Amino acid sequence: MTTHRIALIPGDGIGQEVTPAACAILDTVGKRHGYELTYDTFDWSCARYRNVGAMMPGDGLDQIRHHDAIFLGAVGDPAVPDHVSLWGLLIPIRRQFQQYVNLRPIRVFDGVPSPVRAATSEVDFVVVRENVEGEYSEIGGRMNRGFPSEMAVQEAVFTRAGVTRIVDYAFTLAQGRRQHVTSATKSNGIVHTMPFWDEVVAERAGGFPDIAWTQEHIDALCAKVVLDPARFDVFVASNLFGDILSDLAAAVAGSIGMAPAANLNPERDFPSMFEPVHGSAPDIAGQGVANPVGAVWTGAMMLRHLGHTEAADEIEQAIASVFAKTNLRTRDLGGTATTAQFVDALLDILP
Amino acid sequence: MTTHRIALIPGDGIGQEVTPAACAILDTVGKRHGYELTYDTFDWSCARYRNVGAMMPGDGLDQIRHHDAIFLGAVGDPAVPDHVSLWGLLIPIRRQFQQYVNLRPIRVFDGVPSPVRAATSEVDFVVVRENVEGEYSEIGGRMNRGFPSEMAVQEAVFTRAGVTRIVDYAFTLAQGRRQHVTSATKSNGIVHTMPFWDEVVAERAGGFPDIAWTQEHIDALCAKVVLDPARFDVFVASNLFGDILSDLAAAVAGSIGMAPAANLNPERDFPSMFEPVHGSAPDIAGQGVANPVGAVWTGAMMLRHLGHTEAADEIEQAIASVFAKTNLRTRDLGGTATTAQFVDALLDILP
Ligand SMILES: CC(C)[C@H](C(=O)O)[C@@H](O)C(=O)O
Ligand SMILES: CC(C)[C@H](C(=O)O)[C@@H](O)C(=O)O
Numbered sequence: 001m002t003t004h005r006i007a008l009i010p011g012d013g014i015g016q017e018v019t020p021a022a023c024a025i026l027d028t029v030g031k032r033h034g035y036e037l038t039y040d041t042f043d044w045s046c047a048r049y050r051n052v053g054a055m056m057p058g059d060g061l062d063q064i065r066h067h068d069a070i071f072l073g074a075v076g077d078p079a080v081p082d083h084v085s086l087w088g089l090l091i092p093i094r095r096q097f098q099q100y101v102n103l104r105p106i107r108v109f110d111g112v113p114s115p116v117r118a119a120t121s122e123v124d125f126v127v128v129r130e131n132v133e134g135e136y137s138e139i140g141g142r143m144n145r146g147f148p149s150e151m152a153v154q155e156a157v158f159t160r161a162g163v164t165r166i167v168d169y170a171f172t173l174a175q176g177r178r179q180h181v182t183s184a185t186k187s188n189g190i191v192h193t194m195p196f197w198d199e200v201v202a203e204r205a206g207g208f209p210d211i212a213w214t215q216e217h218i219d220a221l222c223a224k225v226v227l228d229p230a231r232f233d234v235f236v237a238s239n240l241f242g243d244i245l246s247d248l249a250a251a252v253a254g255s256i257g258m259a260p261a262a263n264l265n266p267e268r269d270f271p272s273m274f275e276p277v278h279g280s281a282p283d284i285a286g287q288g289v290a291n292p293v294g295a296v297w298t299g300a301m302m303l304r305h306l307g308h309t310e311a312a313d314e315i316e317q318a319i320a321s322v323f324a325k326t327n328l329r330t331r332d333l334g335g336t337a338t339t340a341q342f343v344d345a346l347l348d349i350l351p
Numbered sequence: 352m353t354t355h356r357i358a359l360i361p362g363d364g365i366g367q368e369v370t371p372a373a374c375a376i377l378d379t380v381g382k383r384h385g386y387e388l389t390y391d392t393f394d395w396s397c398a399r400y401r402n403v404g405a406m407m408p409g410d411g412l413d414q415i416r417h418h419d420a421i422f423l424g425a426v427g428d429p430a431v432p433d434h435v436s437l438w439g440l441l442i443p444i445r446r447q448f449q450q451y452v453n454l455r456p457i458r459v460f461d462g463v464p465s466p467v468r469a470a471t472s473e474v475d476f477v478v479v480r481e482n483v484e485g486e487y488s489e490i491g492g493r494m495n496r497g498f499p500s501e502m503a504v505q506e507a508v509f510t511r512a513g514v515t516r517i518v519d520y521a522f523t524l525a526q527g528r529r530q531h532v533t534s535a536t537k538s539n540g541i542v543h544t545m546p547f548w549d550e551v552v553a554e555r556a557g558g559f560p561d562i563a564w565t566q567e568h569i570d571a572l573c574a575k576v577v578l579d580p581a582r583f584d585v586f587v588a589s590n591l592f593g594d595i596l597s598d599l600a601a602a603v604a605g606s607i608g609m610a611p612a613a614n615l616n617p618e619r620d621f622p623s624m625f626e627p628v629h630g631s632a633p634d635i636a637g638q639g640v641a642n643p644v645g646a647v648w649t650g651a652m653m654l655r656h657l658g659h660t661e662a663a664d665e666i667e668q669a670i671a672s673v674f675a676k677t678n679l680r681t682r683d684l685g686g687t688a689t690t691a692q693f694v695d696a697l698l699d700i701l702p
Contacts, residue, residue: 082538082539083539083542083546086539086540087542114468115467115468115469115577115578116466116467116468116577117465117466117467117468118466135507135540135541136540136541136542138542140506140507140542140543140544141543142543142547144511147511148511148512149510149511150510150511150547151508151509151510151511152508152509152543152544152546152547152548153506153507153508153509153543153544154506154507154541154542154543154544154545155491155504155505155506155507156486156491156504156505156506156507157502157503157504158502158503158504159500159501159502160495160498160499160500160501160502161499186591186594187433188433188434188437189437189486189487189590189591189594190486190487190505190591191434191438191487191489191491191505192491192492192493192503192504192505193491193503193504193505194505195434195503196493196501196503197503218595219594219595219597219598219599220598222573222595222598222599222602223598223599223601223602223607224602226466226467226577226599226602226603227466227602239540240537240540240541243537243540243570244569244570244573244595246570247570247571247573247574248570248573248574248577248599250574251573251574251575251577251578252577256574
């Protein structure tokens with residue numbers, strides 16, 4: 001029996017509902033696969049901020065630095081500004097633990113209605129998003145506040161080290177998939193950073209002669225994701241473009257409630273963080289109707305990272321089976337199933 | 352008879368085919384509406400660059416500065432780098448003539464198949480894109496080329512003057528439409544420039560109490576354009592976000608070959624430029640099969656700018672009628688109609 005210590009941060013809203021749902025499944029599957037997860041639960045959240053004035057304690061990062069992984073539900077609250085909720089928790093974890101890969105797989109499951117006609121169950125791609133530099137930078141500011149001459153600037157920063165490692169990650173991933181990489185760019189409009197991105201992609205691609213690759217401007221790429229989603233295998237994209245592509249792709253897959261994500265530190269110098277793409281969804285929080293698939297699938301990605309590939313495969317297979325074999329659909333998919341009913345169906349179907 | 356002097360730049364590829372098609376229609380309609388267009392044709396293009404080493408002459412902007420409008424087909428050639436073709440022609444025209452509004456209307460015509468299930472003929476919105484500042488800036492650069500420490504930076508620049516005028520334009524436009532504005536932001540990730548954008552939007556919105564408005568992060572917004580396109584009326588967006596939204600929306604409308612665009616200098620200190628969203632499409636150039644709708648509709652926008660509202664309405668109505676009443680579809684829409692056949696159908700249907 002291998003034991004893994006997990007830092008569990010349920011967070012706000014439906015985060016409180018989908019993390020226990022996911023943990024129930026991870027634990028059940030663990031019994032057959034010889035692992036046990038022990039959870040240290042942290043109340044870091046907007047709720048905490050409203051009580052004590054901080055999303056996490058001052059030494060928060062030190063408290064979770066030695067865990068094997070971080071499992072996070074969702075953070076956000078309409079009454080708490082984003083710069084507090086995100087830049088006080090999510091972004092510092094991503095950056096201080098050098099989780100420079102944000103991995104977002106997309107599949108269209110048989111039985112799940114897609115808003116896009118061309119989206120069949122052949123759609124199976126993954127967005128490899130750079131997660132610690134690029135357009136989301138701390139560098140910039142404002143001057144002449146409130147005056148006609150006021151302006152704001154923000155510096156996008158791309159380093160050779162940063163672009164190289166994300167590109168290498170994407171191309172290596174493609175080797176184990178369908179050997180195709182699509183790089184998102186906008187070098188025709190953004191003329192300093194994006195041509196640099198393109199150059200590094202082209203250079204690194206030279207080291208992967210078995211991988212076919214193309215580059216597309218982000219505007220045209222968004223159009224193609226809607227017109228012909230099945231053509232893609234692995235995307236590699238900057239922080240901003242990866243964010244846009246993965247939300248769009250989650251919509252194509254039927255609901256943002258199903259999209260999983262991993263924030264990976266591939267070198268394992270620090271723990272990686274696993275957090276579904278969806279937010280805290282205050283409008284449906286507390287009703288037990290959230291779609292648990294995003295969190296469950298995210299949990300499967302955590303198992304994969306911890307070395308339990310077969311357990312992860314089993315869970316992903318179970319998700320596909322519930323959609324293919326039952327009519328259970330949560331509200332985001334137009335159904336009436338509860339979170340608990342969906343989880344029970346997963347537990348029933350798991351071997 | 353009013354006469355308007357048009358600077359005509361057919362450009363490259365299908366630009367050479369769709370501009371004459373559009374001009375034929377504008378001229379015919381003019382006979383009934385009491386205007387005449389006189390064209391000065393300029394060979395500015397990648398073809399020119401390959402012959403003489405420049406997209407346009409050194410005094411190019413001066414040659415067209417006093418025209419009533421600029422009508423441009425498309426520029427681009429796979430053998431000519433973007434920084435030459437775009438930053439040597441398109442971008443200087445946009446900037447030097449302070450065409451700070453890029454206006455991109457989207458409609459889903461009855462009879463045109465959309466890749467998106469929810470896209471019905473109720474979809475009718477317009478993207479108001481900031482066109483001269485923001486993420487597309489000349490400011491930035493690279494250091495330590497080729498070394499491990501290499502980096503590239505690019506400064507996004509937003510001024511109070513620049514954001515104010517585009518926001519005012521969008522809100523004023525919404526007054527004559529369905530009184531709704533959606534502002535595209537990403538202030539949760541891009542923490543200097545986008546919160547500034549949000550603040551200016553909120554301030555200016557105060558002056559338009561009759562307009563309902565919301566703001567959405569660009570990632571979620573792209574998802575919503577696919578999930579529920581009919582809910583939108585007027586978008587206001589930065590240079591980059593407007594570019595992304597309008598390409599995505601053009602795909603939702605069925606084909607990028609149908610999307611029109613106007614680069615407007617609302618103060619009329621300089622000529623405005625009218626150019627369809629599509630590119631030069633070298634793969635189909637010279638075959639007479641390009642969709643002329645993007646250019647024809649763009650021409651209608653030019654007429655509207657020149658004061659010929661009824662003529663513009665008539666042309667837009669004719670486009671809708673050809674789709675509703677005939678089976679003529681160009682190749683981009685899965686049909687076999689030629690450019691000429693489609694133009695003939697438009698001429699037949701025009702009063
Ligand atoms: C060609 C390119 C610079 C341009 C842009 O992004 O502005 C194009 O995509 C457009 O939308 O007109
Ligand atoms: C919350 C926000 C900062 C975040 C991002 O853009 O990174 C979110 O959209 C995501 O994709 O995880």
